[in-house]
Amino acid sequence: HKVSLTLPVNNYRWLRGQDEYDNWHDSGVALNASRTFYLPPNKRVCQDCHMPLEPATLGDVAAKDGHVKSHRFLAVNTALPFLRNDQETIKRIEAFLQDEKLSVDIFALKTEKMKEPVMAINHAKLLLTAGEKITVDVVVRNKGVGHTFPGGTNDSNEGWLEFSLVDEEGHTLAMSGKINDDGHLDAMAHVFKVLILDKHGKPIHKRNAQDIHVTVFANVIGPGTADIAHYEFTVPKELSGQTLTLRARLLWRKFDRKYTEFAFNANREGFKQFDEVPELPITEIASAEVSLQVDTRNPKLANGTTKNPSEWVRYNDYGIGLLLEGDTRGAAGAFERVLKLRPDLIEGPLNLAKTAVRDGHIDKVYNYLKHCEKLKPGDPRVAWVWGVALQEDGQYEKAALAYRRVLEQFPDDRATWRNLGRTYYLNQQYDEALDALAELLKIDAEDRVGHYHRMLCLRALGREKEAEAAKAAYEFYQIDESAQEITRVFKLKNPGANLMAQKIRRHQLTISY
Template structure:
């Protein structure tokens, strides 16, 4: 019996081996292998993409599913929102960064009620697919998941995370068009031994065992550059949004790139010792003693992104964020200088700088005070970004010895609205009905009536007139730059009537005037040296198109600092703006004698040389500038035009293509490349550039909308005129605003 059993077992083994041998040679047999992580994920992603595509509104075609935003994904397909790890998941280890992020504008980008009210206004007026323009930056997960379509999910838990950790840390590529111009990949918190991203769930323990592979998955060198921030902090209003034409919406990146902070342009009035990027100011490394693995050498990069969003911490009760934002906004962003006084009976006589000279003011005298505001601490304009509904302004007051206000410009009214004739750092967006887009309906915008923002490193001059009281005594004049997140009209719409926001006084200055004789006073700690006070005054005059007065101010700088090369360059700039090219040349030569390789002086010298027909000399000067500042769009643009004048079309083409690499939407580059490509026989490329130019150039008819609006609103019309006075005597009186005439309109501004 036992032998039989052994034999049967042996036979069974033989049959099994024969079967294995036989089936291994069958041509239709395939070895069964478990799918890789990449294959499993690709299959799931394809299935998700097909599901969304079946119901998605491809308004602009299947090849451009996310317009009007410029956002796209690594392969153009939708990404399942479940593929994005939550901020809470990241916060398991990065506790400090998570807590900071939770209080930031990024975290709350798509849940604050004022944003939702505005974007829902767009949805109601045009359709949810148009909101992709906003959400590509405010809610990237909703955008790339295909949720922004008719019938899309109403409950989206990821909205509460806004711009979350796994969004920024899965960006694969960026460009400088803005409006969400980045490529988003499927997030991964770890890569395998070969560097391939792992899409399966990864435990904290795995990450801690392979921190190098975690870093490879979530960090890229360009994350530390300003170009990374530019993808959202630069934006346009394309014709896909407004059914009109391309319009620039905001340019914080370009403003930084042209500022002294970036050190990429020779043209700023002041120089910095070192380069500052967006991250330098908004993600500084701070001392940290906790256990967040992101800390290096006891320092952690701040994830608060401190800026000007003072309403989020007030609304949610983020006390630490509120305190830090106030510190940020009051930390030497501005210098404000009550610079000089003019007697209206002798307007050519300027008493300045106040505090350094004797002067007399008489009872009953009408005087005009010049206030100079210098943007010295921001690498972009104030107010930046969507300035049509943000609100910052000058509150200027005159008080007598008892503290009684004799006159004020910039007070808040009982309704919470700002005095409409106050000097505010804003613009006015006007629609085709010549009305103000006061609820931030950027999709209806046709023209900007005016723009009073102060660019980085520049100064603005604001003038106030009042009559000195007839009784002796002292006067206290005070100028304050105030800021709140939104104007009252917008916040009342977004929240509730008379909603109160925090107001931050960013900087203030006061001077005491004696009715009678005034002696010099000691300068305050915050006061600029005298030469700089004149320099800032000259810059303000230059931007106000007061070229003769600007020239005089810069001559005072040269007198006080004869070794300061830029003083002579500034004199030349005033003359060039005045189209007095011959008068500019000696000043530029003096500047270059003091500093032979001064790129700023060489740039303006080139403009003079070209005006005199000295093209070769102009090109040589511009080449020196471009060598020192290879990212200077101005140097390359002027070089391109100079080569074009010499019919050196290949050289001109190269320069304008360089300009486009710095700013893809440079209008002069579009125009000139359209011509150059055509002359070089590149007709297809010429047509592309010509189409860009046609879409992006100003609409010559749109200015009529602004003019109609300004004619009806005398209380704000003077702000569109570069040289005007706020009359405190007439303030608040009926019918005191002057009639708007043709010579006051923006298109007719005269020096």
């Protein structure tokens, strides 16, 4: 599950292909990433999720205590069992996907007049003003997938959010993420997949990996992280005095319509039971719903309150999503709420420290980290942020000590080895830097940043021949930034792709009433 495309395959250059291994290995799920937002108590591997124990009903001689490791390898492929009319397997896959793998939360709302959003809106008593423009934030979190969601062949996979506005009589007033009459998904939907182009600027829709040239966008959710979709609409005046219901559903279809059409037309024998292109099953993975009152008076909006300590996770997920978007101000507001709800946990001050690092507020970072140390002295996740902050502050020896503390518990943390090598280089400790970078390249021999810093260290030591070899490795794995020009032209012609290529995705809904 880790592949690359090289010159003999694509007549172009080295490109990274499918990579579930690194997405798993470099995460909290594998207990290898100190920078993870959520650290599970135990390490999980592929077999834990995809080969769980199940009863050995046929008396398998390999059974232990009446159970064997499942060889169904349940994951996300509902297409193949659909083609052979295997409804039992489809039900098993759907149950697998719906078993705490992902969550959907209609979490925050903001009007044009508000400076800050209302969070936890299901706990808030909201009275919306008819005729006012509203922004609703929907959070999708990867709770239980040990790699990115989605994973695998993401150029043909299709996950998306369906967001709809419904009046009190059940009429759908607006929807984003609708399947059109021709079977294709709404082009402006918030999708979870990858869009790749060939060298001519044409989308890769046939699993023709040899033609892959450049990525337009890759919207996937890493383990323990979150993604946010922002929906904007104007509340109709006709809804005054009524209830407006917001609904969000995370949906999944194993293959997008274009690939299904290609497969059907290219291999009619494989689809002989169908007279036309089949409609592949669509699975609802998770959903959420919130109802709000509409009036013509000024709105009454207040942040939701809850006495349930577990609610801190919702604020944390929202903050994570905002931080990954680059909205550090919004993220800080959410993490402050985490700190208030659970002052006994390090997550609040730790994530505030991560946010302050992004903004370059080193003094704030130090204060938050000192708070963390009082709660949980010597925690390696805190040590990671100490290392980053001290490195940014030019305190290289202290930064190296912090990174070494991380490696005591996370010896295969590639980001820490990478930063440690960089820190030693900046402190002119070139031999120590080379040792750290060697550990990084043991974990991932294709780490281009590792090769780059190795080149710098070798040059500083006057080892020019080795430096040239490191330079060649760096250039081999380097990204071809000039290829982005192809995506620029494509995005101008395809507004949906352009939207998903942005850091912050705002979807406009027009209500028909």
